[in-house]
Amino acid sequence: MDHLHLCPKFEAAFELLGKRWTGLIIRVLLTGPKRFKELSEAIPHMSDRMLTERIKELEAAGILTRHVYPETPVRIEYELTEKGKSIEGIMNEVQKWAEKWVE
């Protein structure tokens, strides 16, 4: 049983996407750019502190970008990058599996 050749990349992807709330945050952003408040309201059980942390991680991982609109007050929106949007395939598979198998 040789070591799985793709293990580091596969493992890294799973670890990044598997973190609590990450899947949901990405799903909400797949419906379009959102402000912090909109994200927070769409996932009520998640604390703002956690959302702030996940946004930082996803930004560092190149999955979302932050747009600052110099209005008064300043408007900040978060949007998925191409890398982020292409996670949709995984999301759909998880959704299908969850519908069939999760009680």
Added chain:
Amino acid sequence: MDHLHLCPKFEAAFELLGKRWTGLIIRVLLTGPKRFKELSEAIPHMSDRMLTERIKELEAAGILTRHVYPETPVRIEYELTEKGKSIEGIMNEVQKWAEKWVE
């Protein structure tokens, strides 16, 4: 922005599958039933204590089953259930995404 209707199932699935090492363990088992030692050798960076913990979780979640063969010494094998095998679709999607996007 209404709350995502499938959020509890989707969230539960993501949380279960996203735990460290779980994705890799399932991928190894997708190649067929394995003994503890075979699983442990296939994923060298994972401790036996962690493997034991993950096996318990996956068994409780109905994703794998444990077969005890009354030989001498006793042989124990772990095998994916139908529920476990159907995770392959998610795995393939994660693999595709990781190959394209993970540095």
